[in-house]
Amino acid sequence: MRKRLLTAGLTCVILIAGCSSNDGGNSSTLSSDDSMYEITEESSNDSTSESDFVSAFETSEYSSDAMSASASDSSTESNNTTKDDSAKNEKKVDLSDFEGENSRFYGGNLEESLSKVLNSSFTLSDDNYDYYIADGAIDIRDSVVRDGFSVFMKQKVDDFSIYGVYVGMTSDEAVKALADRGLVEESDEYSTIYAIDKHDFYITLQTDNGVVSEVSYSKCIPNNG
Numbered sequence: 001m002r003k004r005l006l007t008a009g010l011t012c013v014i015l016i017a018g019c020s021s022n023d024g025g026n027s028s029t030l031s032s033d034d035s036m037y038e039i040t041e042e043s044s045n046d047s048t049s050e051s052d053f054v055s056a057f058e059t060s061e062y063s064s065d066a067m068s069a070s071a072s073d074s075s076t077e078s079n080n081t082t083k084d085d086s087a088k089n090e091k092k093v094d095l096s097d098f099e100g101e102n103s104r105f106y107g108g109n110l111e112e113s114l115s116k117v118l119n120s121s122f123t124l125s126d127d128n129y130d131y132y133i134a135d136g137a138i139d140i141r142d143s144v145v146r147d148g149f150s151v152f153m154k155q156k157v158d159d160f161s162i163y164g165v166y167v168g169m170t171s172d173e174a175v176k177a178l179a180d181r182g183l184v185e186e187s188d189e190y191s192t193i194y195a196i197d198k199h200d201f202y203i204t205l206q207t208d209n210g211v212v213s214e215v216s217y218s219k220c221i222p223n224n225g
Contacts, residue, residue: 091161093117095151095217096181103131103149105142106221110151114138118160134160151217162215163203171207174215178203 095114102108111131115122120134131140137155153160156167164177175185175194183194183203195202199220206214 092159095162103140111140147223148219148221153215162217165215167212169212171210174212
């Protein structure tokens with residue numbers, strides 16, 4: 001803008017100083033008022049054009065507000081996708097909800113409590129060691145040596161998981177779900193378990209082609225004779 005005004009001003013000075021002619025003794029000179037009119041008109045047009053450009057930019061998709069809003073929308077969409085993916089793996093009933101509740105042999109009522117929330121029933125095996133829930137998909141078994149009990153998920157049960165893990169999820173998803181709950185992998189030459197304190201309880205997995213086919217929870221209860 002300043003460059004245009006300086007150029008226009010220089011043009012005005014040149015016109016005033018040198019744009020006069022003598023024709024038959026009559027002098028014709030471009031007046032300073034006429035020069036100022038030209039400058040003012042051109043400046044006004046330039047100012048209007050720049051104002052229109054700024055206004056157009058502010059409302060365009062490239063303005064800072066528009067770009068910020070777009071970035072915010074993208075971030076929100078990404079977060080919602082992540083939440084949706086996590087929600088898919090969440091089950092309504094998890095065995096951890098019954099932490100501290102033992103099987104009937106140890107004075108608890110885990111069999112009845114679990115079957116109730118799953119809208120199922122439970123049956124006792126002939127040898128009195130197993131309680132079957134959901135047509136045998138879940139098996140609560142007392143230890144033969146009476147040092148605890150185990151809960152097995154042998155088939156997928158809708159809305160049920162064992163510490164975030166269920167039959168049908170990938171082994172990678174299962175390991176991550178256990179890690180998210182603080183369970184650490186421990187392996188030896190015979191087996192792999194996942195535990196926070198293996199003297200309290202631990203989880204084991206059976207997989208088939210990278211997919212969980214069975215989950216077991218083992219609760220350790222000291223046998224005091």
